[in-house]
Amino acid sequence: xxxxxxxxxxxxxxxxxxxxxxxxxxxxxxxxxxxxxxxxxxxxxxxxxxxxxxxxxxxxxxxxxxxxxxxxxxxxxxxxxxxxxxxxxxxxxxxxxxxxxxxxxxxxxxxxxxxxxxxxxxxxxxxxxxxxxxxxxxxxxxxxxxxxxxxxxxxxxxxxxxxxxxxxxxxxxxxxxxxxxxxxxxxxxxxxxxxxxxxxxxxxxxxxxxxxxxxxxxxxxxxxxxxxxxxxxxxxxxxxxxxxxxxxxxxxxxxxxxxxxxxxxxxxxxxxxxxxxxxxxxxxxxxxxxxxxxxxxxxxxxxxxxxxxxxxxxxxxxxxxxxxxxxxxxxxxxxxxxxxxxxxxxxxxxxxxxxxxxxxxxxxxxxxxxxxxxxxxxxxxxxxxxxxxxxxxxxxxxxxxxxxxxxxxxxxxxxxxxxxxxxxxxxxxxxxxxxxxxxxxxxxxxxxxxxxxxxxxxxxxxxxxxxxxxxxxxxxxxxxxxxxxxxxxxxxxxxxxxxxxxxxxxxxxxxxxxxxxxxxxxxxxxxxxxxxxxxxxxxxxxxxxxxxxxxxxxxxxxxxxxxxxxxxxxxxxxxxxxxxxxxxxxxxxxxxxxxxxxxxxxxxxxxxxxxxxxxxxxxxxxxxxxxxxxxxxxxxxxxxxxxxxxxxxxxxxxxxxxxxxxxxxxxxxxxxxxxxxxxxxx
Numbered sequence: 001x002x003x004x005x006x007x008x009x010x011x012x013x014x015x016x017x018x019x020x021x022x023x024x025x026x027x028x029x030x031x032x033x034x035x036x037x038x039x040x041x042x043x044x045x046x047x048x049x050x051x052x053x054x055x056x057x058x059x060x061x062x063x064x065x066x067x068x069x070x071x072x073x074x075x076x077x078x079x080x081x082x083x084x085x086x087x088x089x090x091x092x093x094x095x096x097x098x099x100x101x102x103x104x105x106x107x108x109x110x111x112x113x114x115x116x117x118x119x120x121x122x123x124x125x126x127x128x129x130x131x132x133x134x135x136x137x138x139x140x141x142x143x144x145x146x147x148x149x150x151x152x153x154x155x156x157x158x159x160x161x162x163x164x165x166x167x168x169x170x171x172x173x174x175x176x177x178x179x180x181x182x183x184x185x186x187x188x189x190x191x192x193x194x195x196x197x198x199x200x201x202x203x204x205x206x207x208x209x210x211x212x213x214x215x216x217x218x219x220x221x222x223x224x225x226x227x228x229x230x231x232x233x234x235x236x237x238x239x240x241x242x243x244x245x246x247x248x249x250x251x252x253x254x255x256x257x258x259x260x261x262x263x264x265x266x267x268x269x270x271x272x273x274x275x276x277x278x279x280x281x282x283x284x285x286x287x288x289x290x291x292x293x294x295x296x297x298x299x300x301x302x303x304x305x306x307x308x309x310x311x312x313x314x315x316x317x318x319x320x321x322x323x324x325x326x327x328x329x330x331x332x333x334x335x336x337x338x339x340x341x342x343x344x345x346x347x348x349x350x351x352x353x354x355x356x357x358x359x360x361x362x363x364x365x366x367x368x369x370x371x372x373x374x375x376x377x378x379x380x381x382x383x384x385x386x387x388x389x390x391x392x393x394x395x396x397x398x399x400x401x402x403x404x405x406x407x408x409x410x411x412x413x414x415x416x417x418x419x420x421x422x423x424x425x426x427x428x429x430x431x432x433x434x435x436x437x438x439x440x441x442x443x444x445x446x447x448x449x450x451x452x453x454x455x456x457x458x459x460x461x462x463x464x465x466x467x468x469x470x471x472x473x474x475x476x477x478x479x480x481x482x483x484x485x486x487x488x489x490x491x492x493x494x495x496x497x498x499x500x501x502x503x504x505x506x507x508x509x510x511x512x513x514x515x516x517x518x519x520x521x522x523x524x525x526x527x528x529x530x531x532x533x534x535x536x537x538x539x540x541x542x543x544x545x546x547x548x549x550x551x552x553x554x555x556x557x558x559x560x561x562x563x564x565x566x567x568x569x570x571x572x573x574x575x576x577x578x579x580x581x582x583x584x585x586x587x588x589x590x591x592x593x594x595x596x597x598x599x600x601x602x603x604x605x606x607x608x609x610x611x612x613x614x615x616x617x618x619x620x621x622x623x624x625x626x627x628x629x630x631x632x633x634x635x636x637x638x639x640x641x642x643x644x645x646x647x648x649x650x651x652x653x654x655x656x657x658x659x660x661x662x663x664x665x666x667x668x669x670x671x672x673x674x675x676x677x678x679x680x681x682x
Contacts, residue, residue, distance in 0.1 A: 018059075018305075019031070020046070020048055021040075021058050021062070021068050022036070022069045022070070023069070023072060025085060025086075028069060028085055034086075035067070035085070035086050035087070035088070035089060036067045036068060036069040036085050036086075036088055036089070037066040037068065037088060037089045037090045037196065038066055038068045038069070038090055038092075038093055038196060039071055039082070039085055039093070040054050040069070041082070041093065041094045041095070041138075042054045042070065042071070042072050042073070042095050042097055042152075043073060043096045043101060043127035043131040044072065044097035044118040044119075044127075044318075045073060045118055045120050045316045045319075046070050046072040047307070047308045047309070047318075047319045048304050048307055048308075048309070049306050049307070049319060049322065049323065050299070050300055050302075050327060051322045051325070051327065052098065053095060053097075053098055053152060054070055054072070054095065056189060056299055056300075056302070057188055057192050058070060059299075059303070060189045060193055060299055060302070061192060061193060061196055062302075063302060064196065066196050066200075069088075071085075072309070073119065073126045073127055074138075076128050076138060078138075079138040079139075079141040079142040081138075082139060082141070082143070087143045088143070088146055090199045090200060091147040091148065091149050091181075091195065091196070091199060092139040092143075092146055092148045092149070093151065093192060094135045094136050094139065094148060094150045094151070094178075094180065095132070095150070095151050095154070096127070096130075096132045096135075096154035097118055097127065097131070097152065098152075098153065098318070099118065099153060100153055100548065100549070101128070101129055101130060101132075101154055102129060102130065102164075102165075103546060103548060104116060104118070105124070108545065109544070109575060109578065109579075110166060115317070117318040117321070118317075120312045120313070120316055121315070122317045130154075131154065132152070132178050132180075133174070133177050136179060136180050137178070140179060147181045147199065147205045148179070148180045148181055149180065149182050150178055150182070150183045151183065151184040151188045151191075151192070152188075153340065153344055155178075155183045156343075156344055156550075157344070157548060157549040157550035157551075158171070158174035158549050159183045159185050159215040159282075159284060160215070160241075160257075160261065160275050160284060161248070161257070161277070161282075162549040163554055163555070163557075163558040165547040165548075165554070165557075170247055170558075172244045173275070173282040175215060175282055176277060176280070176282070181216070182195070182205060182208060182214045182215070183215040183216075184213055184214050185213060185214070185284075186288055186344055186345070187288070187330065187344070187345055187346075188213070189291075190213070190288050190291070190295075191212075191213045191288060194211060210285075211285065212267070212285055212287060213285065213287055213288035214285050216282075216283055217280055217281070217283070218280060218281045218282075218283060220279040220280055223279055223280050224279065226274075226281060237272065238271055238274050238283075239260060239271040240274050240275075240276075241257045241260045241261065241273055241275050242254070242256055243275060243277065244277040244278070245277075251558070251559035252559070252561065252566070254555065254558065255555055255559050255561040255562075255563040258555040260273065261273065261550075262552060262563075263399050265287060265346070265347065266287075266347070266395075267286055267287040267288060267290065267348075268289075268395065268396040268397075271286070272285050290331070290346060290350050293353050296350055296351060296352045296353075296356070297352055297355075300360065301356055301359065301360075306364075322375070322376070323375075324370065324371075324373065324374055324375045325374065325376035325438070325439075326357060326364070326426070327379055328357050328377060328378060328379055328385050328422065329350060329351045329352065329378075329384060329385050330345045330346075330349075330350050330380065331348055331349045331379075331384075332345065332347065332349075332380040333347045333349065333384065333402065333412070334381065334402060334403075334404060334405070335347065335402025335403070336402075336470075336481055336482060337480055337481050337551060337552035337553040338514065338517060338545060338548075338551055338552075340548050340550065340551055342380075345380060347401075347402075347403070348388065349386070349387055349388055351386050354418075354425065357377075357426065358425060358429065362429055362430075364432075365429055365430065365431030365432050372431065372433035372434065373432075373433060373434045373436065374427075374432055374435040374436065375436055375438055377423065377426055377435055377437060378437055378438070378440075379439060380439070381439065381440060381442050382437045382439045382440060382441045383419055383441045383442055383445055383452065384442065384445070385419045385422065386413075386415070386418040386419070387413050387414060387445075388412075388413055389409075389411050389412060390411050390412070391411050395411075401481070402481050404444060404445065406478075408444065408445070408448075414445055414449075416445075416446075416448070416451070416452035417451075419452065420449075420451060420455050423435060423437075423459070424459075427460075435460055436460055436462045437460045438466065440466045440467065441465070443467055443469070443483075443487060444487050444491075446491060446494075447490060447491055450498075453494050453495060456495075456498070457495055457498035457501075457507060458498070458502035458504070461499075461507050463508065464507070464508045464509070465495065465507070465508070465509055466512065467488065467491070467509055467510070468482075468512040469488035469511050469512075470482050470512065470514050470517075471485070471514060471520065471524070472524075472527055472531045473524040473527060473528070475519050475524070476517055476519040476520045476524055479518055479519045479556060479562070479569065480514075480553070485531065488511065492509055510540075511537055511539070512539075513532075513585060514543050515542055515543065515544050515578070515581040515584075515585055516544055516582070517545045517553065518553055518556035518569050518571050519556070519569055519570060519571075520581065521570060521572055522580050522581060522603050523603055525599075526599070526603055526605055526608070528584070529587045529596075530608075532585070532587075533587070533588075538586075539585055542582045542585050542586060544578065556569050557571055557573075579595060580596075580598065581599075583596050584596055584599055587616060590622075590623035590627070591623065591624065591627050594624060594628060596615060597609060597620075600616070
């Protein structure tokens with residue numbers, strides 16, 4: 001990657017923003033620094049926007065008085081890039097980026113993705129697989145002895161023994177494979193600043209083991225002593241969970257470990273978790289306490305440029321999507337089993353003040369490039385702002401995994417008025433014409449406030465509103481911790497009435513559904529396809545279930561066991577079955593005709609082939625036949641020839657580019673006379 005050049009920021013930014021962090025040695029020296037305190041290594045392009053982890057963590061450290069350099073998407077085949085800033089005074093901070101690197105690289109079918117939204121130009125190949133491991137190793141090579149602190153989504157969700165979908169194995173804690181000193185899991189502003197302060201004060205990494213929100217490894221001798229003592233010595237009450245060896249060999253042990261991990265996510269009552277890996281113990285301290293409103297304001301009010309580093313000549317797709325958005329809160333109490341947001345951000349909603357949000361809206365409006373439209377105002381879910389348990393003493397003891405499943409807790413505050421007032425004030429900000437809600441809403445909560453639905457439909461929908469009913473099967477929805485599909489029907493009616501009343505009858509809902517989730521078979525997907533047809537929905541995209549590390553649904557997928565009831569769950573792991581489920585969700589596409597037909601016949605639902613109530617016509621459309629013919633031709637084109645070397649071109653046997661042998665005898669498409677014994681020349 002071409003080294004960034006130091007450029008001057010546009011004048012309008014100087015009023016609001018501090019300079020970018022140095023990304024090269026030249027930029028570091030230009031600021032008058034001879035060294036830095038922290039080198040932040042990230043797999044994402046450097047974008048100084050609060051939605052990017054490296055930006056908000058850099059600004060938090062900077063505010064605390066530390067010098068930080070950003071090493072963004074470095075060439076990882078050697079450690080030269082790691083040495084350019086010299087030896088960092090305090091530590092290396094390592095993150096794979098805003099996404100797990102394997103989810104970033106591969107689809108649910110384990111095929112390489114065509115783009116990377118967090119890289120310039122959307123180009124792939126600018127970060128390695130399992131980036132946390134590779135980056136941590138290069139840190140050790142560059143400067144042995146410098147502490148390595150891993151964080152971000154990839155490290156957070158792999159901090160204990162976990163199922164890895166891409167290798168189809170249970171892997172040990174990322175701490176052991178990366179050799180990182182600590183994993184700071186979850187949202188890291190408090191953790192990273194506290195780590196920097198204590199290391200600067202002369203403490204060692206071992207002294208940091210009492211911090212919330214960190215995981216670490218005890219050595220073999222230390223682990224033996226801990227095991228022999230048989231009592232808490234870690235500063236928190238501890239719980240021993242099944243060992244790495246147990247969860248690898250016994251799926252019931254894996255399910256039990258998952259249950260214990262997720263029942264210890266409430267920071268007010270979570271125990272320290274200890275999991276042995278052979279003779280070494282991996283220790284996970286309780287999560288960080290939720291941020292107060294003042295803390296949230298302090299972090300989001302930091303002087304971001306809201307721009308990619310000026311060295312980039314290509315747009316970063318993820319930045320283009322969120323550059324004019326405003327985060328109003330973090331966390332989610334929905335507890336969906338397939339989602340990692342709750343595991344990373346926590347279940348307790350953490351809010352910004354209205355004043356802080358309006359200040360950011362004014363900053364966006366002051367940008368000369370701003371087109372007048374705020375693309376999103378929300379967070380993990382747009383309509384949980386200012387919602388929290390109304391009984392703090394109960395919240396401190398609660399171990400419930402979802403505040404709204406199987407029903408909405410009677411102690412949950414569900415008032416939408418703060419959200420309504422906030423949306424109104426943001427759209428009235430001078431320079432802002434429109435404010436959209438693009439991050440999705442929780443429909444079961446929205447139904448409790450007809451006023452919110454009316455406000456949403458009248459002012460904050462750009463023609464289409466994203467919602468996530470996810471499935472129609474009661475069994476699958478229960479495993480997902482999602483409400484009944486009837487809930488979606490009620491909300492849809494409410495939304496369309498509100499849209500019509502606002503003079504916008506053409507506004508649509510865009511429902512998201514998941515294929516191949518645990519519990520979902522072809523039979524369940526046929527029912528979903530029928531629901532889509534009867535209600536006139538034609539999904540543009542299909543969301544395939546990907547078993548991300550740490551998620552409850554991943555435990556279901558790997559073990560076939562519900563970790564909380566220990567009941568068996570039907571799982572479909574075969575690629576052909578996943579292909580059928582995906583095609584059924586888009587049964588209306590001619591390209592999917594033969595796959596849908598095969599699924600219907602196998603499921604004994606041939607009655608859905610042809611007729612008014614059928615999913616597909618009795619006869620295949622022309623497009624389906626053409627696609628099948630094309631696939632058949634591509635499948636055999638050249639594959640039945642062995643590559644051989646062409647000495648005339650200087651090629652050696654086995655080299656790429658060797659020409660196939662010239663065919664002899666009959667070839668498809670060539671008119672040749674059939675050789676019969678009676679027609680041979682005598």
